[in-house]
Amino acid sequence: xxSLALKSALAALAVNEAVVTDFAARGFHFDVTVAPDAVEAAxxxxxxxxxxxxxxxxxxxxxxxxxxxxxxxxxxxxxxxVVIRARVSRATPELPTVSAIYPGALWHERETHDFFGIVFLxxxxxxxxxxxxxxxxxxxxxxxxx
Amino acid sequence: xxxxxxxxxxxxxxxxxxxxxxATHGVLRVKLTMDGxxxxxxxxxxxxxxxxxxxxxxxxxxxQFMPNxxxxxxxxxxxxxxxxxLAVERAAGIAVPERAEYIRVITxxxxxxxxxxxxxxxxxxxxxxxxxxxxxxxxxxIILDLLQAVxxxxxxxxxxxxxxxxxxxxxxxxxxxxxxxxxxxxxxxxYHNLVTKNIILIKRLKDIGFVPAEMCRKYGATxxxxxxxxxxxxxxxxxxxxxxxxxxxxxxxxxxxDCMARYMVRLxxxxxxxxxxxxxxxxxxxxPVMAEKAPKIIKPAKGDYYAAVEAARGSFGVRLVSDGTxxxxxLKLRSPSYSNLSLFGEASRGMLLPDALAxxxxxxxxxxxxxx
Amino acid sequence: xxxxxxxxRLLAFLVGIIAFAALNxxxxxxxERKVAGHVQRRIGPKEVGPFGLLxxxxxxxxxxxxxxxxxxxxxxxxxxxxxPLLLIPAVMSFVTIPFSETLVARDINLGLLMIFxxxxxxxxxxxxxxxxxxxKYAVIAAARGVSQNVAYEIPMLITVITMxxxxxxxxxxxxxxxxxxxxxxxxxxxxSANPLMLISFLIFFTCSLAETNRAPFDLGEAESELVxxxxxxxxxxxxxxxxxxxxxxxxxGCSLATILFLGGWQCPFGLWPGVHWFLIKLYILIFTVILxxxxxxxxxxxxxxxxxxKVLIPFALFNLILTGAMIKIWPMIFP
Numbered sequence: 001x002x003s004l005a006l007k008s009a010l011a012a013l014a015v016n017e018a019v020v021t022d023f024a025a026r027g028f029h030f031d032v033t034v035a036p037d038a039v040e041a042a043x044x045x046x047x048x049x050x051x052x053x054x055x056x057x058x059x060x061x062x063x064x065x066x067x068x069x070x071x072x073x074x075x076x077x078x079x080x081x082v083v084i085r086a087r088v089s090r091a092t093p094e095l096p097t098v099s100a101i102y103p104g105a106l107w108h109e110r111e112t113h114d115f116f117g118i119v120f121l122x123x124x125x126x127x128x129x130x131x132x133x134x135x136x137x138x139x140x141x142x143x144x145x146x
Numbered sequence: 147x148x149x150x151x152x153x154x155x156x157x158x159x160x161x162x163x164x165x166x167x168x169a170t171h172g173v174l175r176v177k178l179t180m181d182g183x184x185x186x187x188x189x190x191x192x193x194x195x196x197x198x199x200x201x202x203x204x205x206x207x208x209x210q211f212m213p214n215x216x217x218x219x220x221x222x223x224x225x226x227x228x229x230x231x232l233a234v235e236r237a238a239g240i241a242v243p244e245r246a247e248y249i250r251v252i253t254x255x256x257x258x259x260x261x262x263x264x265x266x267x268x269x270x271x272x273x274x275x276x277x278x279x280x281x282x283x284x285x286x287x288i289i290l291d292l293l294q295a296v297x298x299x300x301x302x303x304x305x306x307x308x309x310x311x312x313x314x315x316x317x318x319x320x321x322x323x324x325x326x327x328x329x330x331x332x333x334x335x336x337y338h339n340l341v342t343k344n345i346i347l348i349k350r351l352k353d354i355g356f357v358p359a360e361m362c363r364k365y366g367a368t369x370x371x372x373x374x375x376x377x378x379x380x381x382x383x384x385x386x387x388x389x390x391x392x393x394x395x396x397x398x399x400x401x402x403x404d405c406m407a408r409y410m411v412r413l414x415x416x417x418x419x420x421x422x423x424x425x426x427x428x429x430x431x432x433x434p435v436m437a438e439k440a441p442k443i444i445k446p447a448k449g450d451y452y453a454a455v456e457a458a459r460g461s462f463g464v465r466l467v468s469d470g471t472x473x474x475x476x477l478k479l480r481s482p483s484y485s486n487l488s489l490f491g492e493a494s495r496g497m498l499l500p501d502a503l504a505x506x507x508x509x510x511x512x513x514x515x516x517x518x
Numbered sequence: 519x520x521x522x523x524x525x526x527r528l529l530a531f532l533v534g535i536i537a538f539a540a541l542n543x544x545x546x547x548x549x550e551r552k553v554a555g556h557v558q559r560r561i562g563p564k565e566v567g568p569f570g571l572l573x574x575x576x577x578x579x580x581x582x583x584x585x586x587x588x589x590x591x592x593x594x595x596x597x598x599x600x601x602p603l604l605l606i607p608a609v610m611s612f613v614t615i616p617f618s619e620t621l622v623a624r625d626i627n628l629g630l631l632m633i634f635x636x637x638x639x640x641x642x643x644x645x646x647x648x649x650x651x652x653x654k655y656a657v658i659a660a661a662r663g664v665s666q667n668v669a670y671e672i673p674m675l676i677t678v679i680t681m682x683x684x685x686x687x688x689x690x691x692x693x694x695x696x697x698x699x700x701x702x703x704x705x706x707x708x709x710s711a712n713p714l715m716l717i718s719f720l721i722f723f724t725c726s727l728a729e730t731n732r733a734p735f736d737l738g739e740a741e742s743e744l745v746x747x748x749x750x751x752x753x754x755x756x757x758x759x760x761x762x763x764x765x766x767x768x769x770x771g772c773s774l775a776t777i778l779f780l781g782g783w784q785c786p787f788g789l790w791p792g793v794h795w796f797l798i799k800l801y802i803l804i805f806t807v808i809l810x811x812x813x814x815x816x817x818x819x820x821x822x823x824x825x826x827x828k829v830l831i832p833f834a835l836f837n838l839i840l841t842g843a844m845i846k847i848w849p850m851i852f853p
Contacts, residue, residue: 025451054461055366057478059450060476076377081452102365104485131196276558281559340813346816346821
């Protein structure tokens with residue numbers, strides 16, 4: 001389970017209220033939305049607590065003019081899923097990479113860049129991973145037309 | 147033997163392992179920078195069978211996406227079915243009858259055994275032993291026949307439905323399953339005698355290809371790779387779903403973190419899966435296999451949902467974002483091999499080519515699931 | 519027609535040896551596939567002819583009619599030179615093999631030396647094939663093949679030297695003749711000459727497996743690592759010749775083991791010596807070689823070299839010293 005200290009540390013980074021979610025209904029325990037430049041700080045906190053990064057993905061909120069980056073963290077010995085979200089504007093979708101803390105994020109961020117065009121600053125190599133190497137389109141954007 | 151040859155030697159060359167190569171079991175390509183037979187740098191190149199399942203999901207209804215989940219991992223397709231139905235059932239609040247849950251567990255565990263058997267054969271094939279593959283396939287054939295009778299397909303299953311399973315099992319299936327378990331119980335000691343105790347195999351696996359627990363954590367590796375590093379993380383126990391809490395099974399862990407540990411974890415998991423199936427067959431209740439109140443048209447409430455299952459290769463997660471319509475707004479598939487492969491570059495540094503291939507085999511990669 | 523006239527004799531043996539080598543290559547593939555099939559609970563080839571016996575024939579036709587693809591950027595001379603360099607020394611080695619007391623092409627006094635002289639040429643075929651193909655897998659395989667052959671030639675030759683010290687001759691027919699009169703006169707059981715004879719045989723047999731690139735030492739063509747090793751770029755009959763050479767080498771290795779240790783054409787109980795005994799022993803050994811291939815995984819290159827330098831060579835050297843001591847010191851104590 002997620003310790004109180006961790007909850008308050010993460011809640012300090014939250015832009016709006018951090019939510020303790022009902023696991024049975026949602027599938028995760030703790031949901032925090034942070035500012036885009038705070039994802040590294042959040043990753044650092046979770047890294048110290050021994051969490052691992054399950055996945056990074058994006059969601060395109062076309063109507064709001066925003067894109068959301070979702071980080072799924074989990075713990076292998078004291079299970080507790082923490083979801084960190086950050087919203088960036090669709091015009092300049094940029095936020096820092098967490099790959100310096102979690103090298104596993106290298107591929108997840110590259111994949112998110114492939115699909116959404118979200119730029120992870122200071123990422124060493126954002127060339128397409130799953131898409132063809134000359135791909136210049138981002139298929140999971142809602143306004144993408146093939 | 148992870149000692150680099152003299153480090154001031156600058157004569158390296160690039161070896162393209164794949165996309166067509168006997169050891170990659172699919173269209174994976176690894177760009178190896180080699181110093182003689184030592185690997186300086188390994189970079190997996192993905193995407194050769196990328197099919198954009200996640201985009202497909204946004205263009206079809208919740209139910210129409212079901213067959214896609216069976217095409218992620220062709221060796222344990224039912225686990226992927228299971229992950230997806232769990233996520234949608236969680237989102238739409240559908241309860242599943244108990245009989246259906248037991249049937250799900252039995253079929254998923256059978257599928258896990260068949261997946262591990264294929265891995266067993268293919269892994270030894272990577273190490274140059276041809277024969278175990280055919281023995282493993284001999285056993286797997288029975289599982290495929292059993293599952294075919296229930297699900298109607300042999301490889302890319304689409305058996306589960308939101309609120310249950312597609313059709314009920316017959317008594318034949320239970321007797322056939324129990325007979326198969328009896329047969330496999332007798333054959334497991336043979337596998338251990340012929341393969342596990344082989345001196346060449348031990349020499350090739352023991353102390354080769356270390357993947358310590360910390361590396362697993364940094365890269366998000368799960369499943370047998372993590373359990374082979376001594377961490378007893380199993381989604382079936384960590385986040386109990388279906389009827390797993392009612393069943394008694396162990397989570398095999400080996401602390402060594404080498405290829406042998408991962409090999410032993412998988413073979414032990416076959417035994418544990420057999421235990422689970424036996425218990426589930428004994429406890430199998432009567433009743434419907436489909437929730438009566440399951441809606442025909444699924445419209446989950448707005449919000450996002452996550453569900454994870456323990457697939458044969460690790461934790462498979464589905465993240466759904468629903469906007470309250472009949473199609474998913476966003477559907478993210480978190481596949482275990484993707485994370486497991488991402489550590490290959492770091493783990494293989496300084497290894498010899500044959501050892502690196504043993505390491506790659508021990509990660510149990512299924513390429514369609516990585517590329518999605 | 520006078521069979522004893524020299525040119526006719528030469529011609530007959532030339533045809534015979536080439537036919538024997540080719541037939542062996544073809545039917546050992548069949549045997550290999552049959553054994554593999556039965557080891558793996560299948561039945562192996564069965565469609566072409568009874569028991570699939572015509573399979574090698576159609577395989578041969580297929581190989582010969584296939585287009586020979588020669589990639590660009592190869593070394594044209596070395597690439598074409600490599601397959602014959604592998605096959606011809608193997609065939610040449612048959613010249614001195616005594617199939618029976620009289621059935622031997624050339625009964626020369628340096629038979630054993632000649633076989634080893636030719637055997638060390640065939641590694642050149644592997645090296646040139648790998649180098650000439652201009653393919654990274656092939657080059658790695660060639661490098662492996664050479665280091666493997668160098669490493670295993672040493673314990674093999676040391677073992678052969680101990681045999682020569684015991685037999686006092688390099689003439690293969692003479693060596694067989696010394697083993698007449700029953701199974702306990704075979705050198706493998708001649709423990710009065712050297713109590714470690716059985717180990718000598720095992721060293722020799724292991725080395726000949728490694729010399730002929732057979733599993734579990736088939737690192738030169740480890741297909742899960744190096745695709746097809748040094749013959750990756752060869753197609754059609756180029757590949758076929760590599761294949762023939764490989765099987766001819768197996769036959770040579772097993773023939774030598776038969777001659778040196780198992781009494782060649784001698785009968786186990788001293789009756790009716792002849793070519794049939796030689797062939798029976800030879801094919802039992804070959805069968806063992808095939809069985810080993812289908813039941814063992816492959817070693818790694820460093821595992822292989824460690825085995826040679828750290829186990830086989832010290833044992834072989836110890837054996838050599840022991841044999842010398844037995845020959846010189848034994849008669850002094852028990853004159």
